[in-house]
Amino acid sequence: MQQCCNNIFMKQFRNTTAKTTILNVLKNAEAALSHAELLTLTNGVCDRVTIYRVLERLVNEDNVHKVVTSDGIIKYAACNHSAHHSHDHVHFNCEKCKTTTCIEMVLPVIQLSNDYTVKSFNFTVTGICPKCN
Amino acid sequence: MQQCCNNIFMKQFRNTTAKTTILNVLKNAEAALSHAELLTLTNGVCDRVTIYRVLERLVNEDNVHKVVTSDGIIKYAACNHSAHHSHDHVHFNCEKCKTTTCIEMVLPVIQLSNDYTVKSFNFTVTGICPKCN
DNA sequence: ATATTATTGCAACATTGTTGCATTAACAAA
DNA sequence: TTTGTTAATGCAACAATGTTGCAATAATAT
Ligand SMILES: [Zn+2]
Ligand SMILES: [Zn+2]
Ligand SMILES: [Zn+2]
Ligand SMILES: [Zn+2]
Numbered sequence: 176m177q178q179c180c181n182n183i184f185m186k187q188f189r190n191t192t193a194k195t196t197i198l199n200v201l202k203n204a205e206a207a208l209s210h211a212e213l214l215t216l217t218n219g220v221c222d223r224v225t226i227y228r229v230l231e232r233l234v235n236e237d238n239v240h241k242v243v244t245s246d247g248i249i250k251y252a253a254c255n256h257s258a259h260h261s262h263d264h265v266h267f268n269c270e271k272c273k274t275t276t277c278i279e280m281v282l283p284v285i286q287l288s289n290d291y292t293v294k295s296f297n298f299t300v301t302g303i304c305p306k307c308n
Numbered sequence: 309m310q311q312c313c314n315n316i317f318m319k320q321f322r323n324t325t326a327k328t329t330i331l332n333v334l335k336n337a338e339a340a341l342s343h344a345e346l347l348t349l350t351n352g353v354c355d356r357v358t359i360y361r362v363l364e365r366l367v368n369e370d371n372v373h374k375v376v377t378s379d380g381i382i383k384y385a386a387c388n389h390s391a392h393h394s395h396d397h398v399h400f401n402c403e404k405c406k407t408t409t410c411i412e413m414v415l416p417v418i419q420l421s422n423d424y425t426v427k428s429f430n431f432t433v434t435g436i437c438p439k440c441n
Numbered sequence: 442a443t444a445t446t447a448t449t450g451c452a453a454c455a456t457t458g459t460t461g462c463a464t465t466a467a468c469a470a471a
Numbered sequence: 472t473t474t475g476t477t478a479a480t481g482c483a484a485c486a487a488t489g490t491t492g493c494a495a496t497a498a499t500a501t
Contacts, residue, residue, distance in 0.1 A: 189447055189498050210488080222450050227489070229448090243380045245430040249488095267424060283431070284417040290438035291400065297378040298416070298431045305423035322467050322478055343457080355481050360458070362479090382457095 188236060193221035194229050198238060198253065206274035207242050207250035207266070242275055244268045245301045250275050263295055269304035276304070321369065326354035327362050331371060331386065339407035340375050340383035340399070375399045375408055378434045383408050396428055402437035409437070 200216045201208060208216065213226055221229070230251055233239035240262040242250045254262070255277070265278040283298050333349045334341060341349065346359055354362070363384055366372035373395040375383045387395070388410070398411040416431050 303425040
């Protein structure tokens with residue numbers, strides 16, 4: 176049992192076809208994808224419920240991060256684990272093409288009074304993206 | 309028919325008990341409220357569907373604004389139409405008491421490249437609020 | 442090859458949001 | 472006050488989204 180354990184409950188993760196397919200779809204995607212979009216893009220590789228559960232695991236394993244758009248739609252994007260990676264980055268939501276994309280280079284500046292403890296944030300900017308402009 | 313018209317389609321709004329009740333509940337609330345919370349707090353004054361429709365009208369009439377939490381839960385807050393009011397302000401989401409509150413005095417600074425057209429944003433910070441700290 | 446157990450599929454359910462339509466009630470005008 | 476117009480409501484029916492329990496399956500360590 177001498178192996179790397181990447182979760183605090185000591186539960187061993189497994190690489191299943193559902194998981195690798197979903198992660199590959201997310202990695203190849205231009206934008207963040209919703210559960211509904213993943214359901215069609217994975218082309219029946221697994222059940223609807225499995226997608227929910229795989230996404231939860233991928234988020235816990237830090238391979239995918241969750242984005243909530245200004246409309247309240249939940250989307251998922253593969254993490255870019257190059258330099259300066261953080262889940263807390265800005266996301267842009269295009270009104271025209273309806274895509275949600277990561278903007279990792281822009282760091283929002285916010286100054287709250289120090290009786291607030293800030294742990295994370297969700298910052299989604301809505302407008303027209305460069306492609307649609 | 310000489311009266312004020314506050315919507316672009318020239319449709320006359322009416323002050324119904326459902327609408328005034330919901331707006332009052334929101335005005336008296338400490339935090340933003342979800343549809344489910346409003347359903348219980350209005351105490352059966354109207355149907356579940358009516359709440360959806362009234363909220364839509366209140367948002368269009370600029371009396372209420374919509375907030376999407378980091379969990380994707382949609383909440384509504386009465387607008388504070390005092391000085392410097394803007395719907396685009398930061399919202400704080402407390403992990404402990406689960407409340408979502410407006411933070412109108414803090415203006416987030418963000419610098420996107422100018423091929424983006426920014427129209428609005430949804431900025432929700434998650435952590436522990438002053439009361440729970 | 443085998444044992445362990447994480448993962449899956451399926452069914453059933455819960456929650457959230459939408460639509461059509463007949464009825465009701467708010468409000469302007471008489 | 473009464474009346475006519477139509478915005479607003481209630482209800483039923485539906486669609487979409489998310490959750491849970493459990494038996495069957497399959498990934499991995501040994
Ligand atoms: Zn676009
Ligand atoms: Zn991102
Ligand atoms: Zn709190
Ligand atoms: Zn607010």
